Amino acid sequence: MLLTVTTTHRPATDLGYLLVKHPDRVHTFDVPTGTAHVFYPEAAADRCTAALLLDVDPRRLAGGRNRRTTPADFTLGRYVNDRPYAASSLLASALSKVFRSALRGASRDRPELVAATIPLEIQVPALRCRGGSALAESLFGPLGWTVTATPVPLDERRPDWGDSRYVDLTLRGVIRLADALNQVYVLLPVLDDAKHYWVAPDEIDKLLRAGEGWLASHPQRGLIARRYLVHRRALAGRALAQLDERRLAELRLADDAADPDSVDPDPAAGERPGDEDAQLPEAVRRQPLAVHRRRAVLAELARVGASRVLDLGCGGGALLVDLVAERRHTEIVGTDVSVGALAMAERRLRLDRLPQRQRDRIKLWQSALTYRDDRLRGYDAAVLMEVVEHLDAERLPALEDAVFGHARPGTVIVTTPNVEYNVRYEGLPAGRLRHSDHRFEWTRAEFAAWTDRVADAHGYRVTRSGVGDEDPEVGCSTQLATFIREGGSP
Template identity: 60%
Template sequence: MLLTITTTVRPATDLGFLLHKHPGRVQEFRQSFGTATVFYPEAGEERCTAALLLDVDPVALVRSRGKGSPDFSLSQYVNDRPYAASSLLAVALADVFRTARAGRCTARPELPGTPLPLELRLPALPCRGGPDLARRLFEPLGWEVDAQALPLDEAFPEWGQSRYVGLTLRGASRLADALNHLYVLLPVLDDAKHYWIAPDEVDKLIRAGTGWLHGHPERGLITRRYLGRRHSLARTALARLAELGDETEEQLEPAVEEEPPTEDPAAGEAAEEETAADEPAVTTQADAGAEAEAGAAEVRPKALNVRRREAVLAKLAELGAVSVIDLGCGQGELVGALLATPRFAKVGGMDVSSMALTVAARKLRLDRMPDSRRARLTLFQGALTYTDKRLSGYDAAVLMEVVEHVDPSRLEALERVVFGHARPAHVLVTTPNIEYNVRYEFLTGLRHPDHRFEWTRAEFTAWASRVAGRHGYRVAYEPVGDEDPEVGPPTQMGVFTLDQRS
């Protein structure tokens, strides 16, 4: 399968700087399913073309599949995967052009932020929906689309058209945006993926869709197909898009894939542990500023999840906390931010999910963490509804977007464990404000499928006041995110402080 990228900007060989691939060399990149080769059929001042050729090894592809594969049996050996663009090409593109997708170019920092005249060609692309679907997906992104249905057999025109199209896209675009469009939309057009679709695919979709997916008229179709029609994942992704709006994960780099997971879920998790090691646990304001200075991306409003994390960090510093435990730490975003701040001499992270802790350890690069930083960190599995002495001994505890995941009948146990037994000097609780949900155009129901409830401002105030009074705390309330005059802020935060007289 083949992808060509052509530009006519002068000098056209700037394409080599953007792709980080020298026009004078042929480079090969091993994939678990074959070999990706990058070469330049033409490289002149007026016109330059880079080609990505993916040579799929059918035997290696079969070996990477399990019995849960949608094309198990004879179709493992007789299929279009070596010949037509698909998720295989998307994964190879993500690996080979990972720096270009991130919008970085150290040698020429002004280039990534500059739209270029581009022509992208895919000679054979499976398209379940035909040329019309290709136009519906790419034209809203500013592309001029030439999609031609390919005949089943040119020698027998009476057999009609196949489900494949020859696709050419023309337009002015940042190269990083163009590559991310292809990364997301190739498997969407094919309506299939060659690897197990795990929950982290939601993160990859959100990151690669930064700046364009939320406003796309076909975002529902794109989300469902990209996530293999797994309704729970699609619902999560759409809820996150609704919550983040145009601010969707601007602080995160596009997802990087080195190796596709296998079809076996357990093996897929193991493969993902290896591939995501290159992903940073946290993108700081300094990182974002450096990228902006390098011309990698325009400055956009911060995503709500970033503003929430920053609000928590600022409040912890204001309270003078030097030891903090993140209760329900998930994949370690807040833990990573705490470790990056030297004032926090002792950092803990607890979660009920061993899988989340495994991902957190990987993203934090625990195995390569300097000893001085590692000595400050404790990660462990536990449940907030059971007394645990490991929760004690911290100045502050954080429950960031956690309480709404607990069954209402078990909230009293959580209160007793955190406020009654652990009793840190300060507890920070953030939770969604359900009143604000009407401002999310595409949201129906709660913001996340695992939420047991979401509180109004009055309900949160009543709960927090009751807990504070019962356990000897004072509580203050602060908004997180832009406050709407009618429905309040998107996130509400309660800051509990232990009354020293109690």
């Protein structure tokens, strides 16, 4: 199996520093299925190519856990197959061992290069691709690559036989080397649609680690997760749930990035409108919808007398700042699946500068909205502010179970866009949602149906209202529901 990485970055031989492999040497590594070699066919100032060659040992491939690579009743198939030649999970595993530092984005000698985007060309001349050239384009194209996936004919002398299952894949783009290698590491076995080893739950962590920064927003993330996890539905479902959480966290971080350290006690001061607010008339923009939304949530918390409050999916901490300013809130917990979001919330709250008495009121926990978490039980109220619309519809039952069924706070406050109001946003094309990552936006009737169903299923009573200026025809821009648990104990 062969994979080459070429750059024209100047000096191109800096590629050796990024890969932590000197261009003047041949580097050899023992891997579970054979021997991996790294060498440089060309190494000049204007162009440098590193090659990874995996020499598969059929005897190793046929033994131990690798017996899974061919049917048990086809003994000869363990020795006569395409595995020594066609790129697959075997090559991905070798890549992860040989280029471990490069995948992590570490370079002791040239650390400044790690963050640089450089021109790259990656070629895999023989790749088994279940789905053909179109699938290769759909996987790598959204990542910014120019993709050339040339089908390999079964026999060049017999064109009437058609193409084989293999492609000659070439990727060209300007990208960080670490990102490029992680994308290839994930997508090689996805294109092959097979793995040479048993897939355990820890494969989810490998997928999420290698997919950091690109997989959560990939339009084919469902297919990628299913194939990478060899169509094990339970594992793929867990992976997709965590990817949804990460995507939501990334979006909230992006919204907060303009002023990450702001702790102004006046929530209207210096507030930057959210994405859906940008198209409002100037008179309304002076009081951004995000401000109205937070004030409405705080008013509901005051109305029900909540003192111990959860902000579920807190992002960079905008609502947490407002909660801290209200002395009635004796315990405030912000949760998010993203460690980066929690770090931003900590900076925004300036926890390191608060007196210990104030600091003790606040907790920041990493937690996923679609998984049960015993730490979240027993609170007066929980807030899901602009969260549900970022989840795929099929993940909503998991959120409902985790929040309403397991955590069971006394009050749950949910806000979400009203899709009917979208016609009032100038410049928003008909049929388009307010944000590219919204999986859906509900009408008022759809929101009412969902809230009624959830309330009935989990023993809550629900009231609904609107946030922002009310239009007589299409209602308010934001919908708000307040669920109050019936009875005293969870």
